[in-house]
Amino acid sequence: MRQSSLVVVANRLPVDDSVAPDGACEWRRSPGGLVSALHPLLQHTPATWVGWAGGTGPAPMLADIDGVRMHSVPLARDDVRDHYEGFANATLWPLYHDSVEQPVYHRRWWEAYQRVNQRFAEAAAEAAEPEALVWVQDYHLQLVPGLLRAIRPDLRIGFFLHVPFPPPELFMQLPRRAELLLGMLGADLVGFQRAQAAHNFAQLATKVLQLPATDRRIAVGERVVRIGAFPVSIDMTEMEALARRPDVTQRATRIRRDLGDPQHVILSVDRMDYTKGIEQRLKAYSELLATGHVKVRDTVMVQVAVPSRERVEQYQILRERVEREVGRINGEFGRVGEPAIHYLTQPFDRAELAALYRAADIMAVTPLRDGMNLVAKEYVAARVDDGGALLLSEFAGAAAEFPQAFLVNPHDLEGLKLTLMHALQATPVDLTGRMQSMRQHLRVHDIRAWARSYLTSLDQTGNLVTQLATT
Numbered sequence: 132m133r134q135s136s137l138v139v140v141a142n143r144l145p146v147d148d149s150v151a152p153d154g155a156c157e158w159r160r161s162p163g164g165l166v167s168a169l170h171p172l173l174q175h176t177p178a179t180w181v182g183w184a185g186g187t188g189p190a191p192m193l194a195d196i197d198g199v200r201m202h203s204v205p206l207a208r209d210d211v212r213d214h215y216e217g218f219a220n221a222t223l224w225p226l227y228h229d230s231v232e233q234p235v236y237h238r239r240w241w242e243a244y245q246r247v248n249q250r251f252a253e254a255a256a257e258a259a260e261p262e263a264l265v266w267v268q269d270y271h272l273q274l275v276p277g278l279l280r281a282i283r284p285d286l287r288i289g290f291f292l293h294v295p296f297p298p299p300e301l302f303m304q305l306p307r308r309a310e311l312l313l314g315m316l317g318a319d320l321v322g323f324q325r326a327q328a329a330h331n332f333a334q335l336a337t338k339v340l341q342l343p344a345t346d347r348r349i350a351v352g353e354r355v356v357r358i359g360a361f362p363v364s365i366d367m368t369e370m371e372a373l374a375r376r377p378d379v380t381q382r383a384t385r386i387r388r389d390l391g392d393p394q395h396v397i398l399s400v401d402r403m404d405y406t407k408g409i410e411q412r413l414k415a416y417s418e419l420l421a422t423g424h425v426k427v428r429d430t431v432m433v434q435v436a437v438p439s440r441e442r443v444e445q446y447q448i449l450r451e452r453v454e455r456e457v458g459r460i461n462g463e464f465g466r467v468g469e470p471a472i473h474y475l476t477q478p479f480d481r482a483e484l485a486a487l488y489r490a491a492d493i494m495a496v497t498p499l500r501d502g503m504n505l506v507a508k509e510y511v512a513a514r515v516d517d518g519g520a521l522l523l524s525e526f527a528g529a530a531a532e533f534p535q536a537f538l539v540n541p542h543d544l545e546g547l548k549l550t551l552m553h554a555l556q557a558t559p560v561d562l563t564g565r566m567q568s569m570r571q572h573l574r575v576h577d578i579r580a581w582a583r584s585y586l587t588s589l590d591q592t593g594n595l596v597t598q599l600a601t602t
C-alpha cells in the first residue's frame with residue numbers, strides 16, 4: 132500500500148455515511164472538529180487518516196477525502212461493546228471527568244482495549260513511510276504510542292488527549308494504570324488541553340513509574356518525552372462565514388419568530404452526556420420559573436441534546452431523567468403553544484447550528500467537567516454581530532480562555548441562578564465588550580494555530596510546519 136509522511140490516528144474517521152438518491156451508501160467528510168483543524172496541513176502533505184468508520188464487521192473501502200487517504204480499522208461487535216462502549220466510555224470517560232458517574236472496571240474490557248489499540252497501532256505502522264510523523268488522538272487510543280514505537284522506532288509520534296486528565300487521587304483507581312501511562316509515554320510529545328493536566332501526568336509518572344519528571348519533560352530511559360498544554364480550538368473563519376450568510380441570518384430571525392419573538396432566548400447544545408450538567412441547568416431554570424424570576428412568555432429555553440453512546444447504561448438513564456424533567460417543567464409552566472423548554476434531539480447541519488447560535492441571547496454551557504467544550508467557542512465565532520452572552524462553567528477548558536464569559540460553578544444552584552439572571556439583565560454595552568474580547572482571543576487562537584503549535588513542537592525538522600504556515 133502507499134505510505135504517507137503524516138498519519139493521523141483517531142478512534143473515528145472524519146466521515147459520515149449517508150444514503151445517496153439511488154439508495155447506495157455514500158461517505159462524506161464530516162463537518163467540524165479535528166478534520167477542519169488538520170485540513171490545511173493534510174492537503175499539502177501525502178497524509179493518511181487511520182480510524183473506525185462506525186458499525187461492525189469488515190472495514191469499508193473508502194475513497195480519499197480531499198486528498199487524504201482513509202484507512203479504516205474494522206471493529207467486531209465485541210470490540211465495540213468492550214473497547215468503545217466499555218473501557219473507553221464506561222471506564223475512562225467517567226474517571227477522567229471527575230468521576231461524576233462511577234467508573235466501571237471489567238477485566239474483559241481491558242483485554243479488548245489492548246486488542247483494539249494493537250490493531251490501530253499496526254494500521255498506523257502500515258500507513259507510515261520511514262520516519263513519518265504520526266499523531267495519535269484521544270483516550271480511546273492511549274496504548275497506541277507505546278505499541279507503535281515497538282513496531283516502528285523510526286517514527287516521530289505525538290499523542291493528544293482531548294478530554295481532561297485526572298488528578299492522581301482519581302487516576303490511581305485504575306487497575307491498569309501503569310500500562311496506560313507507559314502507553315502514552317511511547318510518544319515523543321504528549322499534549323493536553325490544560326497545564327494542570329500535564330502536571331497531573333508528570334506527578335503520576337513519578338508516583339506510579341518512578342520516572343524523573345517536570346511539568347515539561349519526563350525521562351523514560353534514554354528518551355525524553357515532552358509534555359505540555361495545547362488548548363484545542365475551532366475553525367473560526369468557517370463558522371463566521373456561515374453566520375454571515377444571508378440565509379443563515381434569515382433563518383435566525385425565523386427561529387426567533389417561531390419561538391414567539393420572546394425577549395430572551397436561552398440556548399444549550401450538548402451531546403446527551405452526564406458530564407454536560409444538563410440536569411443541573413434544568414433544575415436552575417425550573418426554580419427561576421417557579422419563583423417568577425423568569426416568565427414563559429418573555430423567556431424561552433431551547434435545549435438541543437443529541438443522543439450519544441446510547442448502548443451505555445449511564446447514558447440511557449440520563450436520557451430518561453432529562454426527558455422526564457423536561458416533561459415535568461413543560462407540564463407545570465408551559466401554556467398551550469408556549470412550552471417553557473423546546474427540547475430537540477436531532478443532529479443539525481452546520482448552517483442550522485449557526486442560525487441557532489445567532490438566534491440565542493444566552494448560550495448556556497454548564498458542564499460539570501469538559502476537556503474544552505467547542506460549542507462555547509462556536510457560539511463566540513458565530514456572533515459576528517458582537518451580541519449575545521456566554522454563560523460558561525468554570526469546569527470547561529474554554530473557561531481558561533474566556534474570562535469575559537459569565538462564569539459559573541454548575542454545582543452551585545443558587546450561583547447558577549444568579550449568574551443566569553445577571554446575564555439576562557446585562558446591558559448591551561457590557562455584552563458587546565465581553566463578546567468583542569472573546570472574539571479577539573478566538574481569532575488568534577483558532578484551530579490552525581492549535582495544529583501549528585502542536586506540530587511545531589512535535590516536528591523538529593520543521594518541514595511539515597513550514598507547509599502549514601504557507602497554507
Ligand code: ADP
Nearest residue numbers: 163400401402435437477478479480504505506
Ligand atoms: P464533545 O466533544 O464532548 O461532544 P464539544 O462541545 O467539544 O463536546 O463538541 C461537540 C461538537 O458537536 C460541536 O462541534 C457541536 O457543534 C457538535 N454538535 C453538538 N450537538 C449537535 C447537533 N445536535 N447537531 C450537530 N452537531 C452537534
Ligand code: F6P
Nearest residue numbers: 142143269293294402439440502
Ligand atoms: O471529545 C471527546 C469525544 O470522545 C471525541 O473524541 C468525540 O468526537 C466526541 O467526544 C463524540 O463522542 P463519540 O465519538 O463517542 O460519539
